[in-house]
């Protein structure tokens with residue numbers, strides 16, 4: 001194979017990868033934006049009504065317990081900052097914005113870092129004070145998720161402070177993968193219930209499927225992001241790039257399908273009700 005043919009192949013793979021990454025970024029953003037608006041509409045709007053027990057009726061039992069102010073503040077902060085992360089979505093990855101408006105990137109970056117630290121700390125506070133609905137296994141799985149999110153937050157911030165732009169970008173991508181894990185978790189349950197009628201899952205989240213999900217829900221997005229990171233490196237092989245294109249393409253399909261189902265069934269009806277439509 002001549003050098004020209006080789007470089008043509010490489011540029012096709014790069015081009016395809018850039019294209020699918022943009023489509024995935026937009027699709028995930030639209031979907032997580034809707035989930036973020038749903039969280040704001042459902043959980044935060046109820047704070048004004050002074051009756052937080054509604055959290056328990058519609059979502060998980062024991063999210064709100066009258067005698068546990070630390071847990072309530074922790075999970076309340078968690079909802080607000082988690083929604084901010086989902087709404088800000090892929091904005092930090094838009095190259096044009098980063099290059100043309102570096103100050104906006106820095107300001108949004110600080111908000112993002114602060115929000116992700118608070119989301120993790122709020123969730124961890126809730127776990128320590130109240131425990132989770134699924135008991136010890138779920139508490140350990142979710143605490144691990146929170147600690148990973150804190151680690152990625154610190155690394156993203158630390159590397160940009162040291163001027164390591166590329167490493168900063170890689171940690172920011174891992175952090176983003178974890179953030180959308182929260183949304184993947186709900187999507188996965190939606191699909192599981194739809195296709196298996198909730199096999200190996202109980203109302204108290206103590207079935208084999210629940211235990212598996214406690215640790216596995218953010219793994220797919222981390223794998224996709226890790227493939228993307230490797231494919232960005234200069235020495236990455238053409239085959240790696242095409243594998244990344246395939247993985248991203250499957251992700252686009254699944255995200256679009258589940259967004260359609262969740263928006264129709266849950267998110268949009270709640271958002272429309274709150275804004276009075």
Ligand code: HEM
Nearest residue numbers: 059060082083085120123124132133142145146149179182
């Ligand atoms: C952007 C990221 C996140 C968002 C948007 C988010 C959102 C939510 C929402 C909406 C709930 C209420 C339950 C539901 O509707 O399903 C919830 C519950 C919870 N989240 Fe998160 N979350 C995020 C990240 C995390 C992290 C990193 C941790 C780990 C510390 C965590 C721990 C928890 C816990 C412990 C609960 C309560 C579970 C129970 O009642 O047993 N979340 N979260």
